[in-house]
Amino acid sequence: MDEHTGDRGAVMGPEPDPGELIVGRDAELARLFRAVDSVSADPVLMLVGDMGTGKSALLEHAVHRAEAGGARVLRAEGSESESSLAFSALHQLLRPVPAEVDALPGRQRAALQEALGEGAATPGPDLMLVGIAVLSLLSGLGDHHPVLVVLDDAQWLDRASLDALSFVARRLEGEPVTMLIGARGGDHLPGFDRHVPMLTLGSLDKAAADHLLDLQPKSPTGHTRSRILDQAGGNPLALLELASTASAQDTAAGLPSAGPLRLTDHLERIFAARLNSLPASTTRVLLLLAAMDSPDSAIAVSAGLPRAEDAAWLPAEQAGLVRRTGRDVRFRHPLVRSAVYHAASLAARREAHLALAEMLRDEPDRRAWHLAAACPHPDAAASAELERTAGRARRRGGHAAAAQALQRAAELAPQREDSARLLVEAAAAAVFTGDIAWVEELVAAARARTDDATLLASAAVQAGRLAVLTVRHTVVFSRLADDAEQLAVSQPAAGLDLVAGAAVVRFYSGEDTQRHRIQDVLRRLPEKASHAGLRTWVRAVSDPFDDRAQLIRLLPQLATDAEARPERLTAVGIMAWLLDETPQAVRAFDEAFDRWELQGALPEGLGGAVAWAYLERGRWDQAREACARTIAVGRAAGLDHAVACAATVDATVLAFQGDASSARARAEDALVLIDPLESRSVFVYARRALGAAAVAEGAYETAYGELRMVFTVDGAPVHYHASYPALADLAAAAVRCGRREEAVAIVERSASALADNASPRLRALISRARGLLADPDDAEPHFRAALADPVLEYWPFERAQTLLDLAEWLRRRRRIAEARAPLTQALEIFRRLGARPWIERARAESRAAGLDVTDAAPDALAELSPQQQQIIRLAARGLTNREIGEKLFLSPRTVSSHLYRSFPKLGITARSQLRDLIEGALVTAGHQE
Incomplete structure (x- = not known):
């Protein structure tokens, strides 16, 4: 692999010789060595610190350590300009292993190649499948030798690559793969923040700073030394560069004056001063390199920059501005690049970007950004180029890159209406990043540029679509309802879209006053035949027990109308689930997924209904698969509420399967992510899961305590939909811990509230609860009633x-x-x-x-973990390890490991025995209607 130079401040000399000493970082270096020596429990480690603290130097030493131990090293380095190119970092990381990419299974290979811009044009890759492909590739490399993945300057990696790599990072346990990440302190790194251990590089203490200066060829002394120590503030790069400057000047007068300048400004001035003595040819190639700012040597060569051996680079190397290693020429530090670029005149920078655009005609996306950088004023042609770049990025699933391109295109568009249109399109793309602040910024900018009612309505809908998935339910609901009210007359379709989003927020929050507001806004919207489906959605989501029978009568026609529209089928399934028509919900979801490979870019509103429906129907494997996808996507997008929703379903399945400790951990994770007063639905689901976990362990007092919180102090449901299914379990726990009288009051209050609108399922649960709570002589009719309706088999x-x-x-x-x-x-x-x-x-x-x-043979499955049970069931259906991995978001190695550990517990020695062992039990469960 190519040598990387990023943040080398702590190294004594200019070269990253692994034999060189790193001063003041012994503990940090030992921690990195433990990671690459595979003696650490953490397969992923993030090294964070300010510029110049030595992140890249430490990573370089870790790389040499790993290579000396026989590891395969794959590296990617972020850069500011590359951050706007979808999957550019992933392309850089995987460039050395094309044969391994080609050897991936067909679906994974196609998804990865499409993401990297190498496949056939498709509507877009399955982003979860891209993650699985990278995980499978790394795991496969690990069959031959350990693998070290190094991501340096990760704060500048493009968002699409970060999403894929964070997906992989959470699944490396048990793999011979270590991931080291270098990033600026204080920078947000989507997908990594909450789940990755961090090693923070602070300033060197005075002893270490003194020692570093002592080791320099001309160690500064006296007043000069004092000024260096004062201005550097313990930053290793600053210590080295200020010492070098003082040595060259042989006087303290050569140092930057003390004052309010930031340390980075001091250092940039030092580097910029070194440009003055360089030949014009060297200055020109340095500016081209700075303007391009690509860490990929292949791109640099294709852009027409001189090769590393060219004499033009020698003066820059002697001045300590660049480093030549093999075929590569790199700036010694990002601050050098910044100094070179900003020291040039505007005209020179424009000329450099135009030259690069001409050289990169075969790289249309890079070319478009260089043309944009060369534009001092609005330019329709450059704007159009960036719009085309955004289209290509969207097709590859690079939503952040598309939004960035459209935002810049809007800035360059000469006409205000075109600018507003591009900003709304940028907001639509940015929605899929989960960055609500960015979406709102784009929407606000669009509103400032146009009075067009249609565009403004579209902007409001885009902002609302993402806001629905955040945890700010009270604020978001008010804004959606207000916007819907304003658009009721001029843009009724957009107004109804916003009400539909408000209904989802109402479900999540469980706030009853929101139901009345929704009804008020809905009455103001004109009724049109084309809006019937969305109006039904609003009614079913915001109040499924208000005229439930009529809503159910509408479902078959809605399902027929949605046959060719998988996303509409999914909406029908969600409505059916809310109405306790779970069999119809599952049929709709099955048909939707048969027609539509989910792209995984963003969890849809009430997406947790899919997992709940599969759980209720007894298809627990599929419920957990749906949870895994939502959690992966939600974490990548930073959508904590979506993650929390899925975690509660997963916790419930785990509790039913008997893994009480894992169930509790999932449920408690969900509770940490939400405010219980803002997200009553998640609060109730989490308490139900915790109650089920306690029941699984026979802790009925604890179970009652958890389930009692699903209802208010006076016995009303905390959530208008999520609380009712807990009634029977509450009664069962109450009987076993002496709370019968209190439970009776709660059950009867709920029965009275539901009255004739209770579904057959809820009537059965209420009957079961009454049977449990009744005097023994009176219980039988209630139990019989709870089993009477054949539909309850579902x-x-x-x-x-x-x-x-x-x-x-x-x-x-x-x-x-x-x-x-x-x-x-x-x-x-x-x-x-x-x-x-x-x-x-x-x-x-x-x-x-x-x-x-x-004990029958299938009972042996009870000795397996829930995840092992999932794997066994899928293997029994004939799926390969890779296919199982794709479904469960695991690597083939992890699947193989689980199978290896499961076979002895099942009393079998071969995969071929699985089907005979559990046919009629597990396989039936997977296909039962």
Whole structure:
């Protein structure tokens, strides 16, 4: 790999010789060495610090350590200009391994090549599949030798690459891959901030700073030394460069004057002063290199810059401005690049950019940015070039790059209306980055440039689409409702879009006053046939129990109208789930996903409904797959609320499967991400998951405490939709910890509130709760009512719980023969689902009823972790390790490791035995309707 030079301030001399001493960083260097020697528990480590603190120097030493140990090193270095080019860092990282990219499975290879601009034109790559492709590639490289991934100046990596690499970083546990990241302190690094351990480089202490100066060829002394120490402030690069300047001048007068200048300004002046003595030919190539600012040597050569061996570079190297290593010429530090660029006149910079644009005709995106940089005034042609660049970026999934290009195109557009249009398009692209502040900035700029009602409405819709997914529910709801009200007459379609978003916020927040506001705004909007679907959405989301029967009658026609529109099918599925029509919801989701490979760019509003529907239907593997995708996308986009929503569903599945500790961790993570008064839905889901985890461990007092929080002090539901499904579990826990009377009041209050609008599912749950809470002589009719409707088979876990409750009641009434049938049914369902705690409870009850419950083969699955169960079920369906990895967002190596550990527990030795072992139990669960 090429040598990188970034932040080398702590190295004694100009060359990154691994034998050189690094002063004052012993602990940090030891920490990096532990990481590359694979003795660290953390596969990812971020090195953060200000400019000149020595990040690149430390990374360089870590690279040499890794290479000496036989590791394969892949590197990418961020740069300001490259940050606007989608997947440029990923392209740089993977350039040395084209054969490995070609060897990836077809779907992964196609997605990765499309992201890198090398594949056939498609609507855009699946961004999650891009991440899986990179993970598979790195894991495959690790089959032969350890792999070290080094990302330097990561604050300048393009957003699309960061999203893919942060996806990979969270899945490196157990892989022979280490990722080291160098980034500026204080800079936001999407996808990495909360989940990666950080090693912070501060200033050198006085002893270390003195020692570093002592080791210089001409160590400064006296007043000069004091001034250097004072001005450098412990920054290693500043110490070296100020000492070098003082040595060259042989006087303290050569140092920058003390004063308010930032340290970076001092250093830039030092570097800029060295330009004065250089030949004109050297100054010209330095400016070209500074204007291009690409760390990729192949790009530099294609841009027509002289090769590293050219004599034009020698004076710059002797002046300490550049470093030549092999085929590469690099600035010694980003501040050198900045000094070279800003020391040139505006005319010279414009000439450099035009020259580069001419040289880069085969690189249209880079060419467009250079043309833009050469424009001192609005320019329609340059604006159009950038608009085309944005189109290419969007097709490759580079939404941040597209938004940046469109924003700059708007600045260059001569006409205000064109500028406003481009800004709205930029906002639409920026929505997919999750950066709400950026979207709002773009929307505000568009509003300042136009009075066009259509554009303004579009701008409001774009801002609202992302705002819905943030945690600021109260503020966002007010803004969406206000904007919808203003647009009700002039732009009713846009107004209805905003109300639809407001309804989603109402669901998340659970605030009842918002329902009344939605109804008021909806009445002001004219009713049109074309708006029927969206109006139904608003009604179903904001109040699914208001005239539920009429809403259900509308679903079949909405599903028919949506047949060719997967995104509309998904909306129909969400509405069906809200109305407790889970079978119809799952059918809609299945059909939508058959027609539409999700792009994963942004979680849609109420996307958690997909996972909940699969969970309720008994398809727990698919529920967890949906959660994994939403969590991955939400984290990459910085959308904490989307992550929290998915985490609560995942926590619930884990609790049902018996992994109580993991369930608690997921639920508590979700609670940390939200304000319970702003996000009542997530609060309730998290408490339900924590209650289920406690039940799984037999801690019924704890379970009751968690589930009691799903209802207010006076027994009303905390959330108008999410609280009701907890009624039966609340009753079950109450009976076991002596809270029967309080639970009765809550159940009856909810039953009265729902009245005739309760779904068959909720009626069954209320009947089960009443059976549990009733006097023993009065319980049977309630249990029978809870099982009476055949449609309840579509909620298998809830049905099995009721069957078990009935069987326990029958056995305690000494009706043992009658208890055996429901016990057998319940045990079969629990086994099929992999609900380990309930399997054990049903087996114990079955033995007490005289049933032979010798462990069947599928029961061995209960000894596996939930993730291992998922992998086993998919392997039993014939999926390869790579295919399983794509579904579960794991590397093939991780899948293989889980299978290896699972086979002995299952009593098998070959993959071919899986299907026979669990056919009729696990496979049936995966396909049951």
